[in-house]
Amino acid sequence: MPESFDCQSCGACCSTSADWPRFSTEPDEALDLIPEALVSLDLSGMRCENDRCLALAGTVGQGTACTIYAIRPVVCRECQPGDPECLIARDLHGIV
Numbered sequence: 001m002p003e004s005f006d007c008q009s010c011g012a013c014c015s016t017s018a019d020w021p022r023f024s025t026e027p028d029e030a031l032d033l034i035p036e037a038l039v040s041l042d043l044s045g046m047r048c049e050n051d052r053c054l055a056l057a058g059t060v061g062q063g064t065a066c067t068i069y070a071i072r073p074v075v076c077r078e079c080q081p082g083d084p085e086c087l088i089a090r091d092l093h094g095i096v
C-alpha cells in the first residue's frame, strides 16, 4: 500500500456520502453495540452530518480515526485502501 493511502491520515470514505455507511449483513447483536447517538434516525446506517459519519474523529486529509473501529459496520470493514470506493472518495476530497 502506498504511504499516501494511510487511512489514519485520510478519512475520505467516511465523509463522502451519508448513504455509504449503511448497515447490511450485521446481526442485531453487532448493531446493538453501536451507540444510539451514532445511528441514523431511520436505523438504516450510521448517522451523518451532511456527508460525514458522526463516528469519524479528526480532520479529513490530515488525521482521522473511527471512534467505533472495533464495532464498525460491514461496509466500513470491506472498504480497502485503493479500491474503487476509496479512490472516488479521495478524489472528491482532493487527496492524491
Ligand code: SF4
Binding pocket: 005, 006, 007, 008, 010, 011, 012, 013, 014, 079, 080, 081, 082, 085, 086, 087, 089, 090
Ligand atoms: S478513502 Fe481509502 S485511504 Fe482514505 S480512509 Fe478510506 S479506505 Fe482509507
Ligand code: SF4
Binding pocket: 013, 014, 021, 046, 053, 054, 055, 056, 057, 065, 066, 067, 068, 069, 072, 073, 076
Ligand atoms: S463507522 Fe467508522 S469506518 Fe464507518 S464510516 Fe463511520 S467513521 Fe468511517
